[in-house]
Amino acid sequence: MKHSGIVIIGAGPAGIRAAQTLVAYGLQPCLIDESLRGGGQVYRRQPENFTRSAKALYGFEASKAQAVHSTLDRLQADIDYRPQTLVWNAEAQTLDTLHNGVAAQLPYTHLIVATGATDRILPVPGWTLPGVYSLGAAQIALKFQGCAIGERVVFAGSGPLLYLVAYQYAKAGANVAAVLDSSPLSAQTRALPALLGQPATLAKGLYYRGWLTAHGVPVHQGVDLQSIQGDQRVHSVRWRQGEQDKTLDCDAVAFAHALRSETQLADLLGCAFSWSELNRAWLPTRDAFGRSSVEGVYLAGDGAGIMGADAAEMAGELAALTLLSDTGHQVDAARSTALQHKLDAIQRFRHGLETAFPFPQNWAANAPDSLTVCRCEEVSAGEIRQTVEQGHWEINRVKAMCRVGMGRCQGRMCAMAAAEIVAHASGRDVASVGRLRGQAPIKPIPFGVEVAP
């Protein structure tokens, strides 16, 4: 199918709503997605021969997930939908893609970048052991494959996903050994006023928490996860709570501290970045309408700052309306304004969440020298500190010297943690150490790719 020159990258809630909006105005966008069936990570669909209900998979979010999925299903006849397609490079007017081992170039006039997020990881000793997964991974194992990550699972870290995934596991019949929340109860109490702005979301969070306690799952707060122990795989976790050291046997651990945006493509496109204190990250700058700093490039969803799935749907629609308006279409301005107001309200709630689940400020100071920070290149916290001692503090320079963030994942798992260690060791604030530059290909591609004619 010949598309209209508009390409959307990412078929999660943002990308799907953007496509729907463009189609409603008579345009035929191309929607590219790396995954098999669309929906993004949050509404990831199980394989076609699986039979669990949407309620079983998505709980309270079942109707939202189904609405997003059915929208994508309906759109497929009207758009150029390309699942299982990796965008591995992005330049002005051209994307480089890889599908089924075949590389191709895709020209565009306008682009909506909706690349989503991954877990934000603060490594702990033992995190490379088999049986240790990110919180998002634990959820995908269950949602997408009907599996638990182990027989006896500990959930650790912080953020809304912590309680949600623990609840989903227990509900599906897994043995949840404990939930270890790094944030203290006092922080959650302090955050209540801001959280009350989105009472339904707050209520769900409290429900998961309450359900776990009612079903005998131990929930510990103010926990400092010390290590995950094991030889060839996980056999226990050790943590500190106040003055006490505790150990618990388990064969699997899922952990993360909220989410981080996938920003590589925005970077390759030349989008300006600015520091977000709320996300504690450098993010591609977007205006209130979803425009990036580059003409013709729009940003939507968690890929430009973590706001969650509901916000992603709105931001996808808003970015599409802005694109339409910028290209001379008559759009409903009142709809744009309404979406902006709703997004503002969610942003205020996000500030509340950050208060409830604060970033553990002492993480870098407490990380032992022996801790593996970069799991691809096996670079330790001590090696990063040595690099800082040699006078380096800019993150790309540190990468050049000790290879942290230089491996196959391009720093997706370690760059944030490495920046924290560099900042702490050099006495700078984390914003000033900078961000890793994106490099094409943004994910490994095979040597012998066929090139499409």
Place this chain on the structure above:
Amino acid sequence: MALLKRLAEHDRDVLPFTLDGQPATGLQGDTLLTAVLTRADSLRGSDFSAEPRAGFCLMGACQDCWVKLGDGRRVRACATLLEAGQCVSREPGRTL
């Protein structure tokens, strides 16, 4: 020993494959990661210490679940669905 535990969706077609040359089975709709880790506890050895790895993010970001297929392709086990007759091999990794 298995790493992952199946909790649901047990009633699916059985697909034969080989793991490091040994006969094995998975279920239709399994990723390679699921098919391997429901019967073994790692996917690869790391490139610097040969220590066992079993993936981490399950969403195609961490690049820590690569396995080799009989046709020479290296694929991410978390993002590749199992097909009947596939020959999956695990790379032992390297030490410095």
